[in-house]
Amino acid sequence: MTIPVDKLSQPAVRTLVAAINAGDREAFDAALTPGATMSDDGSDRNLAEWVDREIFSSRGRMDVQTEKDGGLALVATFRNDTWGEMRTAWRFTVEGGKVSRFDTGQA
Template identity: 25%
Template sequence: MRNTMILLCLLIGITASAQKPVTKGVQLDLTKVSNLQIKTAITALQNNDARTWFSLFTPNVIFCYDGYQTSFKGFFRKSFGHEHFTSIDRVENNGLDIYGSFHSDQWGDFKTYFKFQLNKSGKIWRLDVGQAAY
């Protein structure tokens, strides 16, 4: 009986760790995202994990929203818990450019792009975000 309980606990733990990111009941399929660093970033955004999200970026990250440079930390501090992808529709540029449907509590649902640039050490040094037309 004890061995059965241990096995059951292990199986539950393995299953839980393999689950897709969930935000407000939306399970996001990240299988299209081939770049591990970007997959980690999108997972952090989906799971409202600001600590992980911010740790993936350089201290002086350049952030452009709809073509205008703005405060990266200010923008995303307001976004966590209120904005998330609802689908990943297309991935380009070796897994660095993500296109998908997005939900914002303030602005509703729309298509978006997140274009990441990595430095040689794998940190994200630039992120461009905006509405996409595809």
């Protein structure tokens, strides 16, 4: 059972996931604070390079399975053209209504 994006509890996370699923890099970037950061499997990554490679150039998409911590922690099936489908965990930090950091990795 997936949670529809428009039903996600946290507005900033909802905006970011909607941008990912729409393939909308401009909306994705607008959902982030200036200087936002991220990590993948515990290692900090260059956010712009990572999202280009893992999401936008490879048609990444998230189907959210569960949310916790007021919508700041998600488990989702993530798929892209490079890696196929995998179960992933996402944790978001929100400041001023935008995502300032996200951490993702296999769940």
